[in-house]
Amino acid sequence: xxxxxxxxxxxxxxxxxxxxxxxxxxxxxxxxxxxxxxxxxxxxxxxxxxxxxxxxxxxxxxxxxxxxxxxxxxxxxxxxxxxxxxxxxxxxxxxxxxxxxxxxxxxxxxxxxxxxxxxxxxxxx
Amino acid sequence: xxxxxxxxxxxxxxxxxxxxxxxxxxxxxxxxxxxxxxxxxxxxxxxxxxxxxxxxxxxxxxxxxxxxxxxxxxxxxxxxxxxxxxxxxxxxxxxxxxxxxxxxxxxxxxxxxxxxxxxxxxxxxxxxxxxxxxxxxxxxxxxxxxxxxxxxxxxxxxxxxxxxxxxxxxxxxxxxxxxxxxxxxxxxxxxxxxxxxxxxxxxxxxxxxxxxxxxxxxxxxxxxxxxxxxxxxxxxxxxxxxxxxxxxxxxxxxxxxxxxxxxxxxxxxxxxxxxxxxxxxxxxx
Numbered sequence: 001x002x003x004x005x006x007x008x009x010x011x012x013x014x015x016x017x018x019x020x021x022x023x024x025x026x027x028x029x030x031x032x033x034x035x036x037x038x039x040x041x042x043x044x045x046x047x048x049x050x051x052x053x054x055x056x057x058x059x060x061x062x063x064x065x066x067x068x069x070x071x072x073x074x075x076x077x078x079x080x081x082x083x084x085x086x087x088x089x090x091x092x093x094x095x096x097x098x099x100x101x102x103x104x105x106x107x108x109x110x111x112x113x114x115x116x117x118x119x120x121x122x123x124x125x
Numbered sequence: 126x127x128x129x130x131x132x133x134x135x136x137x138x139x140x141x142x143x144x145x146x147x148x149x150x151x152x153x154x155x156x157x158x159x160x161x162x163x164x165x166x167x168x169x170x171x172x173x174x175x176x177x178x179x180x181x182x183x184x185x186x187x188x189x190x191x192x193x194x195x196x197x198x199x200x201x202x203x204x205x206x207x208x209x210x211x212x213x214x215x216x217x218x219x220x221x222x223x224x225x226x227x228x229x230x231x232x233x234x235x236x237x238x239x240x241x242x243x244x245x246x247x248x249x250x251x252x253x254x255x256x257x258x259x260x261x262x263x264x265x266x267x268x269x270x271x272x273x274x275x276x277x278x279x280x281x282x283x284x285x286x287x288x289x290x291x292x293x294x295x296x297x298x299x300x301x302x303x304x305x306x307x308x309x310x311x312x313x314x315x316x317x318x319x320x321x322x323x324x325x326x327x328x329x330x331x332x333x334x335x336x337x338x339x340x341x342x343x344x345x346x347x348x349x350x351x352x353x354x355x356x357x358x359x360x361x362x363x364x365x366x367x368x369x370x371x372x373x374x375x376x377x378x379x380x381x382x383x384x385x386x387x388x389x390x391x392x393x394x395x396x397x398x399x400x401x402x403x404x405x406x407x408x409x410x
Contacts, residue, residue, distance in 0.1 A: 022289065078301050081357045085297025088359035105280045109293030 002123050003034055003071055006051045009121040013048045013114055020046060023110035028061035028103055030111070035068040041114075048114070062099040062111075070094060074115075075122035086115055131155065132180040132191075134201070139232055141224045144208045148229070149173070149201035150194035153180045160190035161262065161408060162235035166226065166242030166249060167193070168387060169217075169330050170281075170291065170323025171314045172200025175243065178393035184401060188408055189239070194229060198322050215325035219333040222249055227257055239407055243267035244360070244386060245330040251350070251369070255339050258348035263407045265351045265400075268358050268386050270365035271340060271372065276331035282324035291315045291323055298386035300357035303395075311390040336369070345375030349410070351403050352376055355384030379403070 013019050023046040030041045031054055040054040054060070064086065066074065070093055073083040082092035087108070089095040097104060104111070132153040139146050151173055154160045163185070165176040176193035179185055195202040196217070204210045226249065230238050239262045242250045247269030254264040280286055292312035299308045315323070343350065350373060354366035363380045370378035381388055381399050388396040 022293070082359050082362075084301045084357060085359070087294055087297045088357075092359050092362070101280070102285055105290050105294075106286055109289055109296075112293055112296060 001034075001037065001068075003075060004118050004123055005121045009118055010048050010051055012117050012121060016113065016117060019110055019113045019117065022113060023047070023107060026103075026107055026110060028100075031058070031060035031063045033063070033065035034071050037068075060099060062097065062104045064095060064097050066093075066095040075119050077119065079119075086111065130177070130181055131186070132177070137229070137232055139225065139228050141221060141228055144205050146197045146205050146225075147203065148194055148197060150192055150229075151177075151180055152190065152192045153186045154190035155183055155186040156188055156190075159236070161188060162230070162233075162238035163189040163191045163404070164226070164230060164235065164238045164240055165191065165193040165389075166240070166246030167196070167199070168244035168246060169326030170199075170318045172196070172202075172317070174200070174314055175311070175387065175390040177390075178397075179389055179400075182397060184397075185404060189404065190235075192229075192233070192235075192238075196225065196326075198319060198325075200317075215321040216328035217245070217326045219252065219329055222329050223252060223256065226253060227260055230260065237262045239263045239265065239404070241265040241267065243389060245326055245334070247352075247361070248273065248330060248334040248336075251336050251340075251343070252334065254345075254348045254350045255336065255343045258344055261348050263349040263351065263410075265353065265403060266366075267353050267388060268355065268361045268366070269352050269369060270361045271337060271369045272335040273331050273361060274335075276360070277324065277327045279324075281327065282321050288316045288318070288320065291318070295387075298358060298360060299391040300355060300383050300385040302383045303385065303392040307393065308391050311387045314390070340369070340372045343373045343376070345373060349407065350376040351379070351407075353379045353381055353388070353399055353403070355381045355386060355388050357383075357385040360386055377403075 026043050026046050032039045040052050042050040082088045132151045134151045167175045172195040173193035247266035250264040250266030292315040295312045295315045352366050352370050354363045370376045384392050
């Protein structure tokens, strides 16, 4: 099930001025888990280069897991309190993260902006 | 004719624990007579700019003489000359914090000011109310809680993490409905801080501050206590402030809709809707 329009999202991310500044020099990946589904976002030289289904044992620089219902809340245009930001959702709403802490923290500005753009391209059921 | 804000900035010298500090503050008062002093404490890692909308609010400054400072090491208050601060870690201690605030009020000969502070300033509002109740007309804690463990984190002061990381995380503490320019100004302030300051301030916020031992003894007859918290603040949520207020007889808890952790700067128009009635009540006492 698609939670957001992948191609429109990727295009929007790669032409977003704030994202391009905050993601500069970033090479890595982010794996998103929506219950049992997973999606891999790959970044090359500060751009979102690919969105794909990861292979079974594929690892990522940063991994974020959340229940599907929580992702739906997170992707609302104006989310309820503590679904409005990924750190807030991790601290208060049961999202989990793992992976490279330095990357997650150093590039949080880029990830934050990326999620904001994802919200604009969310598929609403 | 140049356009100016009404507030003016000055430096005052304060000596705390034998060290002299040159402290920057801004002030404004548009009323007649002495006015009620209202002293404003910024959040951890920021500086007095957060109160600029309160400083320019005629509905406030017609009655209140407003002061907003930059703590030493913050904003325009440079580190002290007479102390080798670069040889030791920067940590804001409770002892220093309480002495600074009461010392500022004494130095400017303010008659029982009203204190307002946000985040670590909200916690210290509780501390001041408990330990200096006769020195203040009232205390207003914004985003306050009983304690706030777990935030004295190395990633907030690490050579491999730039000053971009702190503003990025602070963005998420703001409400999504707060005006974007105000949010950006709020988080810009975090990129201005000296590298060690935010984490160092969290030493008070997250390590030393814990009202548990004395919260039941706070006497709001001597010093009224108001507790205002934004609904989107995930560091100190409304439930935590409500729990604090439940422990303090006579305190008043107000949840602020459409606001986060920095209400005075991220959404000043919304904040004043909650602040003005509180200030009117205090002025009427």
